């Protein structure tokens with residue numbers, strides 16, 4: 001199993017090197033001012049279809065191809081295109097993404113597959129000379145994050161965007177502006193949280209298995225992507241999020257979004273060390289990934305970042321506070337006020353009067369931009385999208401360090417996490 005994965009990463013590095021030299025890359029067409037951006041998607045499942053609803057509305061863009069290992073997705077995705085008022089009759093469908101990538105007139109590919117397949121789809125897309133929008137978390141492992149970053153650097157003529165959409169929002173633009181204009185002073189701690197609840201007896205994320213989800217309608221080996229061969233398992237296929245082989249749990253589902261926001265606001269690199277505790281406490285439904293999580297990330301220059309998450313209480317929604325000697329940035333989404341009981345969302349800056357007596361409270365008002373349309377515009381302009389591959393890499397490393405610390409039950413530096421990741425993958 002491990003050999004297959006290693007071989008894939010080695011091959012990937014070689015093919016993108018050739019690509020960078022311009023030797024084997026199929027050249028994508030040059031877009032004229034009136035040409036529509038031709039999009040394909042790998043994995044139009046739950047998130048993929050959400051993305052399609054946004055991308056299909058992007059000015060001057062159209063879907064021309066779909067790749068998925070589960071037949072049912074093709075009709076669902078075509079219906080979505082038709083419902084948006086676009087023409088789905090010429091949209092091509094593929095059960096092998098590599099066949100889709102051979103299309104000469106395909107400009108950009110959206111990857112919305114399960115986490116453990118991102119690196120393959122990421123690297124194959126760039127090797128085929130297409131622009132790429134890859135859902136977060138960029139990869140399933142540290143090793144893959146490094147390989148994908150290297151592949152993107154070698155294919156530097158390609159536009160790469162990552163599905164960290166908070167970094168296109170108004171609460172990102174204002175917060176970065178406040179941080180850049182020295183309103184914070186010395187920042188030693190950022191605290192973040194994300195919480196949900198579900199009816200007791202019903203585990204968060206558990207999806208029903210559709211009647212047609214069987215071995216005849218799913219290319220199971222392609223889903224496994226190098227994991228040990230076994231008989232078709234509909235639960236693992238649909239509920240892959242609950243298992244380490246395919247997922248990183250809530251750290252790669254949600255922490256990555258908030259850490260991505262913070263990295264962008266404060267220009268952070270990768271953590272020096274991570275510690276994560278928690279467990280499967282809310283619903284013992286056979287899942288492996290924890291539902292209760294407390295993460296501590298140490299960053300260089302005396303900064304500690306904490307993130308906590310629960311699936312048994314949603315009162316405080318999602319939030320982040322950057323705590324500085326001269327002021328605080330607060331970003332809240334659906335957080336309930338203790339006194340009024342009202343749920344509030346918004347973002348603001350508040351001065352620390354002790355060190356910043358003239359400072360004033362500022363309410364955030366920036367509008368932000370449509371993250372998905374930003375990517376399509378970048379395919380035209382060849383600019384870097386709001387969520388770059390570097391952001392994808394740094395946020396992925398933080399997430400994997402945290403998860404590996406949890407699985408090893410010890411605090412890990414980046415080097416120790418790399419080693420732990422290799423050990424776990426070779427099991």
Ligand SMILES: NC(=O)c1ccc[n+]([C@@H]2O[C@H](COP(=O)([O-])OP(=O)(O)OC[C@H]3O[C@@H](n4cnc5c(N)ncnc54)[C@H](O)[C@@H]3O)[C@@H](O)[C@H]2O)c1
Nearest residue numbers: 043044045046047048068069070112113115135163222223
């Ligand atoms: N940015 C966000 O806010 C956000 C929100 C939700 C999910 N996501 C991310 O989107 C991704 C997909 O999540 P989801 O909930 O849509 O999963 P899903 O299981 O609903 O969809 C995944 C799709 O990929 C297909 N697939 C699986 N293996 C494949 C392969 N080898 N080749 C081609 N297709 C394959 C499946 O058949 C399915 O249609 C995950 O990485 C998840 O973290 C991002």
